[in-house]
Amino acid sequence: MADYPPSFTDLLAALRQLPSVGARSAERLALFLVDAKPEVGARLASALVAVARNIVPCRDCGFYAEREEGESEVLCPICRDAGRDGSLWCLVERADDVVKFEKAAGGGFRGLYHVLGGKLSPLEGIGPEELRVAPLLARLGTRPPKEVILALGTDVEGETTALYLAPLLKERGVAVSRLATGLPAGGGLEFADSVTLGYALAGRREI
Numbered sequence: 001m002a003d004y005p006p007s008f009t010d011l012l013a014a015l016r017q018l019p020s021v022g023a024r025s026a027e028r029l030a031l032f033l034v035d036a037k038p039e040v041g042a043r044l045a046s047a048l049v050a051v052a053r054n055i056v057p058c059r060d061c062g063f064y065a066e067r068e069e070g071e072s073e074v075l076c077p078i079c080r081d082a083g084r085d086g087s088l089w090c091l092v093e094r095a096d097d098v099v100k101f102e103k104a105a106g107g108g109f110r111g112l113y114h115v116l117g118g119k120l121s122p123l124e125g126i127g128p129e130e131l132r133v134a135p136l137l138a139r140l141g142t143r144p145p146k147e148v149i150l151a152l153g154t155d156v157e158g159e160t161t162a163l164y165l166a167p168l169l170k171e172r173g174v175a176v177s178r179l180a181t182g183l184p185a186g187g188g189l190e191f192a193d194s195v196t197l198g199y200a201l202a203g204r205r206e207i
């Protein structure tokens with residue numbers, strides 16, 4: 001029984017490594033690439049090579065940074081920006097959270113970030129050593145902020161992580177805050193669950 005040629009099946013196997021790409025989607029993408037103009041595949045290939053070669057975690061905050069030829073330690077554009085408020089850090093779980101805060105309403109966040117790289121999860125074997133906790137403490141030792149906002153989720157792992165980090169930060173003289181949790185902007189109360197309503201009540205503010 002004939003199958004696709006070897007280069008084609010290699011491409012299929014490579015595509016199958018990607019998240020949410022199953023056998024059928026991989027085949028569809030491969031067929032598209034094989035039939036497309038050569039420039040389409042070449043552009044994709046060179047973008048993949050560039051990302052693998054140039055994108056590294058920022059030395060300070062862990063966000064994505066672009067390495068220039070010959071550089072070993074790289075800072076992201078945020079850490080390089082002298083106009084940023086270094087007294088306020090926002091601690092996030094994932095690098096893509098940084099982009100969300102940068103795009104937040106009101107001009108985005110103007111302080112610095114620290115990307116933790118995940119959340120504590122004893123059940124999944126994720127302890128402080130698996131996260132960027134040591135780099136956080138090292139960074140606090142050199143240029144400590146006044147306040148760190150723990151911008152973690154309100155799930156069990158997020159709570160566990162916040163409870164673990166808060167004392168470590170406080171004993172170094174850093175104020176610790178958490179994001180307010182509550183109702184989505186522009187929505188009515190009818191879609192709010194009881195937990196969210198509870199948080200919204202507890203986090204109410206005077207107007």
Ligand SMILES: [Zn+2]
Nearest residue numbers: 058061076079
């Ligand atoms: Zn950075």
